[in-house]
Amino acid sequence: MLMKREQLAVYFIAGTPNCKRSIEETLQAAIDGGITMFQFREKGKDALAGSAKKEQAVRLQALCREANIPFIVNDDIELAVEIGADGVHIGQEDEAASSVRGKINGGIVGVSVHTMDEAKKAIADGADYVGTGPIYQTGTKTDTGPVAGTALIKTMRAQNLTIPIVGIGGITIDNAAPVIAAGADGVSVISTISLADDVKQAAVELKAAVEGSN
Ligand SMILES: Nc1nc(C(F)(F)F)ncc1COP(=O)(O)OP(=O)(O)O
Numbered sequence: 001m002l003m004k005r006e007q008l009a010v011y012f013i014a015g016t017p018n019c020k021r022s023i024e025e026t027l028q029a030a031i032d033g034g035i036t037m038f039q040f041r042e043k044g045k046d047a048l049a050g051s052a053k054k055e056q057a058v059r060l061q062a063l064c065r066e067a068n069i070p071f072i073v074n075d076d077i078e079l080a081v082e083i084g085a086d087g088v089h090i091g092q093e094d095e096a097a098s099s100v101r102g103k104i105n106g107g108i109v110g111v112s113v114h115t116m117d118e119a120k121k122a123i124a125d126g127a128d129y130v131g132t133g134p135i136y137q138t139g140t141k142t143d144t145g146p147v148a149g150t151a152l153i154k155t156m157r158a159q160n161l162t163i164p165i166v167g168i169g170g171i172t173i174d175n176a177a178p179v180i181a182a183g184a185d186g187v188s189v190i191s192t193i194s195l196a197d198d199v200k201q202a203a204v205e206l207k208a209a210v211e212g213s214n
Pocket residue numbers: 011013039041043074075089090091092110111112130131132141166167168188
């Protein structure tokens with residue numbers, strides 16, 4: 001699937017451990033609220049594995065297909081290929097984007113980057129977008145690097161790197177605008193949407209915050 005940078009605008013990420021209700025209910029409500037892309041990130045305590053994880057992925061993929069938004073799998077390239085996901089997201093410890101590209105015939109490849117060198121390598125490897133952060137303090141991912149702010153986003157744009165960028169880490173409705181102002185094409189969130197009392201409304205408000213700052 002070819003990716004347009006606008007699809008990064010409101011990029012929801014979740015796994016079953018991040019959701020208060022069923023992940024299907026949560027994802028559907030987020031879709032109804034206007035998210036533009038979804039990443040299935042099944043990690044942490046009580047995360048599904050094996051066939052349960054695959055069956056869960058297939059159910060969420062169907063919801064995304066119905067809504068015509070990209071369904072991305074985090075880390076698990078084998079699962080992404082097996083179910084024909086729209087793409088994968090890989091971190092610095094995962095397989096290089098160049099070899100992943102060859103496996104997901106035309107799928108979207110997203111790469112986490114924390115430095116200019118990592119960003120330039122991701123671009124050289126043919127990544128479709130990069131995720132950078134943590135922009136703010138996050139409670140969700142326990143093994144993040146130090147809070148990065150928007151410095152790398154600004155530096156990448158100052159050096160005329162035009163690759164689509166999404167910010168991640170501690171982003172909320174109230175602090176999303178500066179991420180876009182720094183030059184990102186979108187914001188990625190887990191708990192701002194997954195733990196909201198009203199998931200649909202949280203997605204609506206986050207989208208408004210992102211669009212309001214464009
Ligand atoms: N999952 C992610 N998605 C994004 C996205 F760009 F999609 F917003 N950016 C960054 C990450 C973090 O990826 P990684 O460093 O491999 O850690 P983990 O596998 O624990 O998520």
